[in-house]
Amino acid sequence: MVRVADDVARYADAKVGPAGGGFVIYYLTDDSGEPLKTTNAGDQGISLEDLQKTRGYDRLRSYCEELSLSVRIDEHYYADEPRPTKIYRVVVDGWS
Amino acid sequence: MTMSPDQILDIIASHERWLQRRTGGTRANLSGCNLADFNLAQVNLQSAKLSGAYLARAVLIGADLSYSDMFCANLDGADLNRALLVRADLRGAFMRGANLAGANLKEADLRGGALISGNPAAPATIIRSNIGQSDMDEADMAGANLSGTDLSHSSMIGAILEKTLLCGANLSGVNLEGANLQGADLSGANLSSARIIGANLAGANLTGALIHRTQFQKSDLHGAILENVDLSSADLAGANLSAGDGRGLSRSMRDILREHAVWIREQGRGGSRAQLAKTDLTSIDISDVNLSGADLREAILTGAVMRRTSLVMSDLSGAKLTGTDLRDAELAGINLAGADLTGSRMAGADLTSVELKGSDGQPTGRLWVANLSGAILVDVDLTGARLSGANLKGADLTGAKLNRTQIKGTDLDGARVTEQQLAQAIGKPAP
Numbered sequence: 401m402v403r404v405a406d407d408v409a410r411y412a413d414a415k416v417g418p419a420g421g422g423f424v425i426y427y428l429t430d431d432s433g434e435p436l437k438t439t440n441a442g443d444q445g446i447s448l449e450d451l452q453k454t455r456g457y458d459r460l461r462s463y464c465e466e467l468s469l470s471v472r473i474d475e476h477y478y479a480d481e482p483r484p485t486k487i488y489r490v491v492v493d494g495w496s
Numbered sequence: 497m498t499m500s501p502d503q504i505l506d507i508i509a510s511h512e513r514w515l516q517r518r519t520g521g522t523r524a525n526l527s528g529c530n531l532a533d534f535n536l537a538q539v540n541l542q543s544a545k546l547s548g549a550y551l552a553r554a555v556l557i558g559a560d561l562s563y564s565d566m567f568c569a570n571l572d573g574a575d576l577n578r579a580l581l582v583r584a585d586l587r588g589a590f591m592r593g594a595n596l597a598g599a600n601l602k603e604a605d606l607r608g609g610a611l612i613s614g615n616p617a618a619p620a621t622i623i624r625s626n627i628g629q630s631d632m633d634e635a636d637m638a639g640a641n642l643s644g645t646d647l648s649h650s651s652m653i654g655a656i657l658e659k660t661l662l663c664g665a666n667l668s669g670v671n672l673e674g675a676n677l678q679g680a681d682l683s684g685a686n687l688s689s690a691r692i693i694g695a696n697l698a699g700a701n702l703t704g705a706l707i708h709r710t711q712f713q714k715s716d717l718h719g720a721i722l723e724n725v726d727l728s729s730a731d732l733a734g735a736n737l738s739a740g741d742g743r744g745l746s747r748s749m750r751d752i753l754r755e756h757a758v759w760i761r762e763q764g765r766g767g768s769r770a771q772l773a774k775t776d777l778t779s780i781d782i783s784d785v786n787l788s789g790a791d792l793r794e795a796i797l798t799g800a801v802m803r804r805t806s807l808v809m810s811d812l813s814g815a816k817l818t819g820t821d822l823r824d825a826e827l828a829g830i831n832l833a834g835a836d837l838t839g840s841r842m843a844g845a846d847l848t849s850v851e852l853k854g855s856d857g858q859p860t861g862r863l864w865v866a867n868l869s870g871a872i873l874v875d876v877d878l879t880g881a882r883l884s885g886a887n888l889k890g891a892d893l894t895g896a897k898l899n900r901t902q903i904k905g906t907d908l909d910g911a912r913v914t915e916q917q918l919a920q921a922i923g924k925p926a927p
Contacts, residue, residue: 407610423567423587423610425611427611474527474547474567476547491567
């Protein structure tokens with residue numbers, strides 16, 4: 401959890417010469433650093449709503465609320481071939 | 497995800513019903529969809545979800561995309577001529593080579609961000625909104641947040657960028673001829689080789705901007721903040737660089753004052769203290785503003801107008817305040833040690849002490865005196881000012897007017913002041 405505060409402090413300063421002033425996105429990666437796409441949440445019957453109901457996400461949301469930040473899970477289509485694949489990203493933003 | 501034209505039309509029709517609050521309407525969710533090369537001219541996708549959508553080369557002439565979520569969308573080469581993008585979320589969007597001529601991006605958000613993988617050891621990937629080499633002639637981007645955006649080599653002739661945030665933006669090689677950048681925040685922006693001819697930059701904040709071979713001919717830089725800016729290689733022929741009347745405060749300065757007001761009101765629990773040390777605030781007009789407790793060490797306030805301004809316990813040590821108007825200002829407990837106030841008007845100013853209170857709000861009996869030790873007060877008008885108890889050790893009061901000035905208990909040890917001057921004042925200084 402502390403990492404969120406560190407990341408925001410490190411990357412959020414939108415004053416002079418910002419590194420990344422608008423948002424921080426977290427995504428899971430495989431060993432090669434690519435977004436985790438060999439695991440298909442849909443195969444396990446896991447939906448976006450299920451991810452939003454997990455204890456971990458709930459804790460993250462509470463923590464972000466404490467920091468007056470917002471958090472959401474973004475669902476993105478990653479590829480059509482060989483089959484439709486989605487990736488999920490956790491987006492932390494809300495500072496001006 | 498690729499959609500057929502019929503599916504897209506169905507989604508748009510349903511979205512329009514949703515916008516009209518008609519039955520059966522649903523908000524368009526085209527997030528992540530592949531809409532490359534689609535002709536979506538004049539469509540109404542106001543408030544639609546287009547996050548991560550691939551809209552490269554799409555025709556969006558006159559489309560209404562106001563309030564839409566276009567987070568990380570790809571609009572490379574898209575035709576957004578006269579499109580409405582008011583308050584659109586375009587953070588991390590790519591718009592290389594897009595045509596935004598006449599588009600309205602008022603209050604749109606185009607900031608870059610950080611992508612962080614699950615591996616804490618891996619460095620973050622920084623993604624910047626990229627609208628480089630785009631055509632944005634006459635585009636209205638007033639109040640938009642374009643901080644950190646790459647706008648290099650774009651054509652922005654006549655663009656409206658009034659009060660736009662462009663902190664750290666890459667504007668190298670951009671053509672801003674005739675553009676309106678009044679009050680814009682360009683701090684830390686890269687303006688090298690930019691063509692900013694005949695533009696309005698009045699009151700703009702250019703603090704720390706990179707100026708290299710930048711063309712400012714005939715531009716209005718009246719009241720612009722040019723702190724830490726090297727203008728040696730800039731072409732300023734016919735440009736107006738006058739200090740300004742201070743009323744054209746940049747958005748950043750207004751934000752600082754607003755945050756400071758909150759900081760005072762909430763006693764430090766909210767807002768933030770104005771940190772303006774070493775800041776060039778020449779000729780600024782902050783009359784009636786409450787800047788109590790502000791950090792203005794070594795600030796440059798030459799010619800500033802601060803009538804009735806409250807600077808209680810503020811730190812202005814080493815500040816340059818020559819020719820300022822501080823009449824009737826509240827300066828109790830102020831630190832003006834070593835400050836240069838030559839020729840300033842301070843008639844009626846309050847330079848007395850502040851009684852310190854404990855955490856319970858009760859008086860502690862301790863006084864925080866105004867510190868003017870070593871200050872240069874040459875030719876300062878202190879008529880009717882209250883200096884009782886103040887520290888003026890080693891201050892230079894040559895030519896200062898002390899008519900009816902209250903000096904009871906004032907420490908004038910080593911100060912340059914004549915008996916004739918003191919004879920005009922009220923009360924006896926400290927022995």
